[in-house]
Amino acid sequence: MQRLSILIIEQSFIIREGIKTLLSQMNQPFSMEEVDEFVIDLPKLLRKTKPNLVLINPKYIGTDIVLPRTNNSKIIFAAILQGEIEPNIKSKFECCLQIDADKQTLSKQFEEMIEKGAGKKKIQQNSTLSEREISILKLVALGLTNNDIGEKLYISTHTVMTHRKNITRKLGIKTVSGLTVFAILNNIIKAEEYR
Amino acid sequence: MLINKDMKMADVIHLDHHLLYVINRFNIQLGFEDKSVADVCAEHQVNTSFFLEIVNTYHDPSYFPLKNLKRFSPSLLIDYLQKTHHYYLGIKIPEIEQYINQLTLNNKIEPAHSKLLVDFFQSYKTELTAHISREEQRVYPYVKKLEEFLSLVDDGEVSLHEINEYSIQKYEEEHDDVEAKLYDLKNIIIKYLPSPNDSSLFNKILHDLFELERDLNNHGRFENLILVPIVEKMEKDLVKKLK
Ligand SMILES: [Fe+2]
Ligand SMILES: [Fe+2]
Numbered sequence: 151m152q153r154l155s156i157l158i159i160e161q162s163f164i165i166r167e168g169i170k171t172l173l174s175q176m177n178q179p180f181s182m183e184e185v186d187e188f189v190i191d192l193p194k195l196l197r198k199t200k201p202n203l204v205l206i207n208p209k210y211i212g213t214d215i216v217l218p219r220t221n222n223s224k225i226i227f228a229a230i231l232q233g234e235i236e237p238n239i240k241s242k243f244e245c246c247l248q249i250d251a252d253k254q255t256l257s258k259q260f261e262e263m264i265e266k267g268a269g270k271k272k273i274q275q276n277s278t279l280s281e282r283e284i285s286i287l288k289l290v291a292l293g294l295t296n297n298d299i300g301e302k303l304y305i306s307t308h309t310v311m312t313h314r315k316n317i318t319r320k321l322g323i324k325t326v327s328g329l330t331v332f333a334i335l336n337n338i339i340k341a342e343e344y345r
Numbered sequence: 346m347l348i349n350k351d352m353k354m355a356d357v358i359h360l361d362h363h364l365l366y367v368i369n370r371f372n373i374q375l376g377f378e379d380k381s382v383a384d385v386c387a388e389h390q391v392n393t394s395f396f397l398e399i400v401n402t403y404h405d406p407s408y409f410p411l412k413n414l415k416r417f418s419p420s421l422l423i424d425y426l427q428k429t430h431h432y433y434l435g436i437k438i439p440e441i442e443q444y445i446n447q448l449t450l451n452n453k454i455e456p457a458h459s460k461l462l463v464d465f466f467q468s469y470k471t472e473l474t475a476h477i478s479r480e481e482q483r484v485y486p487y488v489k490k491l492e493e494f495l496s497l498v499d500d501g502e503v504s505l506h507e508i509n510e511y512s513i514q515k516y517e518e519e520h521d522d523v524e525a526k527l528y529d530l531k532n533i534i535i536k537y538l539p540s541p542n543d544s545s546l547f548n549k550i551l552h553d554l555f556e557l558e559r560d561l562n563n564h565g566r567f568e569n570l571i572l573v574p575i576v577e578k579m580e581k582d583l584v585k586k587l588k
Contacts, residue, residue, distance in 0.1 A: 322536065327468055328529025331461050335537050341457060 154180040154264065157201035159210050160230050161186045165249055169205065176257055178264065185210075193218045196225065202267050205230055205247060208239045217242055226267045228259075277320045284338060286313045290326060291333035292343065347401050347408065350383040350393050357382060361404045363556065370428040371396060395421055403563050414571045419492055419579065422572060423485050429564050430477045433557070438470055441553045444546060453542045462533075469526045476523050480516075480568075487511045488572075491579045500587055508583075513576040520568065527558045 154173075160166055166184055173180050183199040188210050196204070196218060207230040217227050228245040229235070240246060245263045248255065279287065289299045296314070300307045318324050323332055333339045348357050354377040358365060371391045386393040395417055401408050445466050448459040487508060494503045531554050534547055541547060 322532040323529045324525045325529050327465060328526065328533065331465055331529075331533055332537055334461060335458070335533070341461075 154178060154203055154267065155199075155201045156180055156182045156203045156205060157185070157195070157199045158182055158205045158230075159185045159189055160205065160207040161210065162207075165207075165230065168249075169247075172253070172256055172260065176260065178260070188212075201225060203228065203263055206243075208235070215242075224267070226263055228263050279317065279320060283313055283317050283320075286310065287317055287329060287333055288338050290314065290317075291330040291339050293326070293330075348382065348397060348404060350386075350397060351381050353377070354380055354382050354385045357400065363559070364400050364404060366432065366556075366560070367400055367403050370425065370432060392417075392421060395425075399425065402566070403560075406563070409566065409570070411570060414567075415575055419488050419572070419575050422567065422575070423488060426564065426567060426572070427481065427485065429560070430481065433560075434474060434477060437553065437557050437560075438473065441550060441557070442466060442470065444550045444553065447546060451546065455539070458538060462530075462538075465526075465530060465533075469530070472526065473523050476521065479519075483511065484513075484516050487513075488576050488579070491576065491583060495579060495583055495586065503583075503587065505587075513573055513580060517569070517573050522565070524558055524561050524565070527554055527561070530554060531558075 158166055158169065163186070166182075166186075170180075170182060183201065185195065189195055192211060192215065202224070203226045205228050219225075226245060227243050228247050229240060229243040230247050230249055231240070232249050244266060245259065247259050247263075251259070285303070286299060289302065294302070296307050296310045299305075299310045303310075317329070321329070321332060323329055330339070334341050346360065348360070354368075354373075358368075358377075371386075371389060373385060373389050373391065377385060380388070382397070383393050385391075386396050398410070398414055398417075402414075445459075445462055448454055448462060449456065451459070490508050494508070497503060531551060534551055534554075538547075
């Protein structure tokens with residue numbers, strides 16, 4: 151998971167701590183720069199802290215603020231909101247964190263922010279092996295080295311290694327003997343063939 | 346929450362019962378009454394601050410104070426690592442082995458499948474045993490020799506040939522990861538074996554595998570991040586001493 155670099159502008163200690171707790175419970179790695187007073191020069195603060203997510207209690211930046219946007223570095227601005235807030239403030243932000251919401255809602259709001267920050271939707275990892283991967287798995291399970299496999303399939307050792315990494319990631323199996331067991335269980339090789 | 350010397354030992358176990366196995370390595374057994382950690386350690390002649398660092402790093406993997414840990418003497422550390430080895434080979438591995446062998450007696454499980462698991466675990470056991478004996482026969486005696494030479498008043502008694510053929514850098518290079526196969530075994534059982542009629546024996550095996558993996562992880566960190574730098578420093582000190 152991508153490490154979030156967060157800047158938070160919020161006076162309440164409890165809220166800041168609560169956000170940290172929530173993020174750790176979501177297993178989201180992050181670092182957090184905390185500001186607990188009114189911010190006059192937001193662009194300068196951003197240059198200094200280089201966050202990719204900024205959580206702001208709108209009270210601490212003033213109502214007439216224009217959020218500094220740059221094209222090259224994508225920063226997500228999220229408002230920390232409590233109760234009813236004027237829509238014109240809300241509209242300045244990409245996301246909202248409704249702090250009086252329940253845990254599930256808050257987690258969802260964070261997930262949205264993280265997704266927006268990463269610039270793409272989370273793709274569901276495909277865990278089924280391709281045909282090519284199965285043929286490589288078979289040779290690995292039979293005890294061939296990366297070199298042997300490359301020669302046999304007319305591909306470079308480097309390509310074999312890339313396939314192997316993908317196989318390991320998809321299956322959650324790292325060692326040759328583990329892959330062999332998998333291959334036997336799934337009839338990719340027969341137990342007698344092995345050794 | 347970190348464990349401190351004034352906590353009651355009984356409360357430490359309530360806080361994290363995984364520590365039971367770690368505590369036993371210090372030859373501390375149950376029956377704590379209301380004694381504090383410091384009391385129990387004193388009673389068993391255990392270095393309390395070393396004890397605390399060990400249980401805390403085990404309890405909270407994000408707690409790993411390199412500076413504190415490097416202060417301890419290498420023999421204290423090696424003694425603990427060795428006790429851990431004995432626990433693996435003498436207690437934990439035989440326990441898991443026994444469960445896995447029991448799978449073969451269960452007629453609901455395909456014999457070919459239980460055989461796969463038995464063979465896989467045997468090869469893991471061989472690998473772990475070889476790993477540990479390399480450490481005990483090669484590395485630890487080397488560190489003890491270094492320690493002995495450093496404590497000598499008369500440099501004339503240092504026999505360099507005894508230590509010249511090894512260096513901790515070699516250990517660092519050849520020290521491999523003994524957790525990969527465990528990880529695989531867990532996934533084979535969790536994901537890939539056909540669902541059993543009754544999971545209870547598999548649950549026991551999995552529980553033990555998770556426990557062992559966590560333990561090995563902590564153990565490996567002590568070897569790579571504490572033992573290696575301590576010994577590197579000893580090697581430098583010895584060179585300085587002999588100049
Ligand atoms: Fe070890
Ligand atoms: Fe080791």
